[in-house]
Amino acid sequence: MGVVRKTKSVKLLLEEFEKSSSAISVITLIERLDSEMNKTTIYRALDKLEDDGVLHSFLGKNGHKWYAKCNNCSAHHHHDVHPHFQCVDCGKVDCLSETVVIPEIPNRKVHFSQVLLQGTCEQCFN
Amino acid sequence: MGVVRKTKSVKLLLEEFEKSSSAISVITLIERLDSEMNKTTIYRALDKLEDDGVLHSFLGKNGHKWYAKCNNCSAHHHHDVHPHFQCVDCGKVDCLSETVVIPEIPNRKVHFSQVLLQGTCEQCFN
DNA sequence: CCTATATTTGCAACTAAGTTGCGTTAGCAA
DNA sequence: TTGCTAACGCAACTTAGTTGCAAATATAGG
Ligand SMILES: [Zn+2]
Ligand SMILES: [Zn+2]
Ligand SMILES: [Zn+2]
Ligand SMILES: [Zn+2]
Numbered sequence: 001m002g003v004v005r006k007t008k009s010v011k012l013l014l015e016e017f018e019k020s021s022s023a024i025s026v027i028t029l030i031e032r033l034d035s036e037m038n039k040t041t042i043y044r045a046l047d048k049l050e051d052d053g054v055l056h057s058f059l060g061k062n063g064h065k066w067y068a069k070c071n072n073c074s075a076h077h078h079h080d081v082h083p084h085f086q087c088v089d090c091g092k093v094d095c096l097s098e099t100v101v102i103p104e105i106p107n108r109k110v111h112f113s114q115v116l117l118q119g120t121c122e123q124c125f126n
Numbered sequence: 127m128g129v130v131r132k133t134k135s136v137k138l139l140l141e142e143f144e145k146s147s148s149a150i151s152v153i154t155l156i157e158r159l160d161s162e163m164n165k166t167t168i169y170r171a172l173d174k175l176e177d178d179g180v181l182h183s184f185l186g187k188n189g190h191k192w193y194a195k196c197n198n199c200s201a202h203h204h205h206d207v208h209p210h211f212q213c214v215d216c217g218k219v220d221c222l223s224e225t226v227v228i229p230e231i232p233n234r235k236v237h238f239s240q241v242l243l244q245g246t247c248e249q250c251f252n
Numbered sequence: 253c254c255t256a257t258a259t260t261t262g263c264a265a266c267t268a269a270g271t272t273g274c275g276t277t278a279g280c281a282a
Numbered sequence: 283t284t285g286c287t288a289a290c291g292c293a294a295c296t297t298a299g300t301t302g303c304a305a306a307t308a309t310a311g312g
Binding site: 005 | 258259260261262263269
């Protein structure tokens with residue numbers, strides 16, 4: 001169904017994603033926007049923004065949910081499948097443009113793939 | 127520190143993994159062994175078995191923890207990194223022997239990769 | 253601008269995976 | 283058999299995410 005109203009909550013959430021291109025965890029959004037809106041609102045708005053192809057979600061290293069801006073997705077068709085990189089040092093997560101090739105798996109049909117890389121980012125390299 | 131005693135709990139857990147080669151979620155283990163042992167015991171024993179290189183763990187599609195037998199791992203050195211396949215139909219999860227090649231990522235050092243494939247397994251294909 | 257209506261929100265209560273602290277039990281080696 | 287210590291059970295806790303409902307608000311139509 002997606003977002004049908006441009007509410008204050010939706011605007012504030014999208015502003016957060018405009019500030020930087022990195023992904024943001026739901027936990028972080030709840031912390032940052034604590035005084036602006038309820039966590040239930042955050043969960044529901046993110047859900048709808050994903051439906052609309054504005055954001056996409058994935059799970060970070062603890063199984064917690066993260067969101068990031070989509071590049072070329074439309075509603076109900078997230079064709080922007082790419083790996084994500086989480087820095088084990090600073091915790092930052094980014095979408096990668098590199099392609100990970102999934103081999104053919106005998107006797108199985110692969111519909112989705114989810115690749116999370118963990119390591120050290122440029123800032124934390126020293 | 128790993129397992130140092132062969133307790134009844136450890137034996138019962140390992141029996142579950144001998145029954146089939148598929149991975150088992152912690153949730154399933156807690157259900158199955160409910161009358162045999164406490165869930166805290168299950169969490170702690172699995173943790174130690176992973177330390178010892180007997181089992182390895184990963185996160186399924188909901189971010190819930192799964193365990194499977196290791197093939198060639200030793201304590202503190204899980205070199206058996208491979209993709210996992212979860213059937214979206216029956217929920218079963220298997221370790222795959224296929225190799226997923228992770229490309230070089232500029233400005234980042236990848237230490238660990240985690241690949242979860244979702245799709246339809248052989249049994250659910252019809 | 254005003255009103256009707258459906259969407260969105262806040263709140264409080266809930267669910268469920270995983271963790272912690274502590275007193276008791278039980279492997280195992282001497 | 284005994285003693286030490288790892289492992290266990292239990293209950294209470296933590297926390298990410300969900301649900302139901304009444305109140306608020308965006309938006310279209312008049
Ligand atoms: Zn970093
Ligand atoms: Zn992404
Ligand atoms: Zn299946
Ligand atoms: Zn595996």
